Amino acid sequence: MDVLETIRLIAGLFFLVFGVVFSFLGVFGILRLPDTYSRLHASGKVGTLGVMGLCIGCAFLMPGAALKVLALSIFLVFSGPVGSHAIAAGIHRAEQTNNPHGEVPVADTSATVKQSSAPVGQHNK
Amino acid sequence: MIEHEAAQVVINISLIVMVMLLPFAFYRVMRGPTAADRLLSLEMITMIAVGITVLLALFEGTDTVIDTGIVLAALSFVGTLAIARYISEGRVF
Numbered sequence: 704m705d706v707l708e709t710i711r712l713i714a715g716l717f718f719l720v721f722g723v724v725f726s727f728l729g730v731f732g733i734l735r736l737p738d739t740y741s742r743l744h745a746s747g748k749v750g751t752l753g754v755m756g757l758c759i760g761c762a763f764l765m766p767g768a769a770l771k772v773l774a775l776s777i778f779l780v781f782s783g784p785v786g787s788h789a790i791a792a793g794i795h796r797a798e799q800t801n802n803p804h805g806e807v808p809v810a811d812t813s814a815t816v817k818q819s820s821a822p823v824g825q826h827n828k
Numbered sequence: 829m830i831e832h833e834a835a836q837v838v839i840n841i842s843l844i845v846m847v848m849l850l851p852f853a854f855y856r857v858m859r860g861p862t863a864a865d866r867l868l869s870l871e872m873i874t875m876i877a878v879g880i881t882v883l884l885a886l887f888e889g890t891d892t893v894i895d896t897g898i899v900l901a902a903l904s905f906v907g908t909l910a911i912a913r914y915i916s917e918g919r920v921f
Contacts, residue, residue, distance in 0.1 A: 768891030782905040793916035
């Protein structure tokens, strides 16, 4: 195995581990963060950074699939932030107009460390 | 199929970790306080499934599995926009 193959292998495995770590951090954040907006921040990382890392790793390790993986990651770059912004704007607009279909984002008090902190978002009720 | 042994070990461990993340994300779908929590958790589950398809393509050595991931990402995007509009406006169309 020559040097170039070794570099390709190490880069591919590094990006695979990068993607898995970001996916793990996204799920950890969605379990532990106290607010809906904060959870939205955590879940946006999985779609872009996590899957993008896996895609780059796959392109390094399997160069025959690089075109499909490139198409997938270009689509993810455009669709992920648009979806996250749609959710955030939807929550915000429902909060502004007191829409009965979209509830006001309340804090999940079981996820917070201190129980004494006031829940976020209940001033609208 | 990647012949190197360390690559096989890393791909297997990554696949196991990504699959084990799914029930933890589904916990937030079951007990999200609002509808938006459930929506964003479902979107995140779909993204993890797309990552699993990419890892499966590496595991099997074929690139046909990635097509499933592309279709899954596209359908998830449309569904997310529709449900976000339902949350904000109270109706989809």
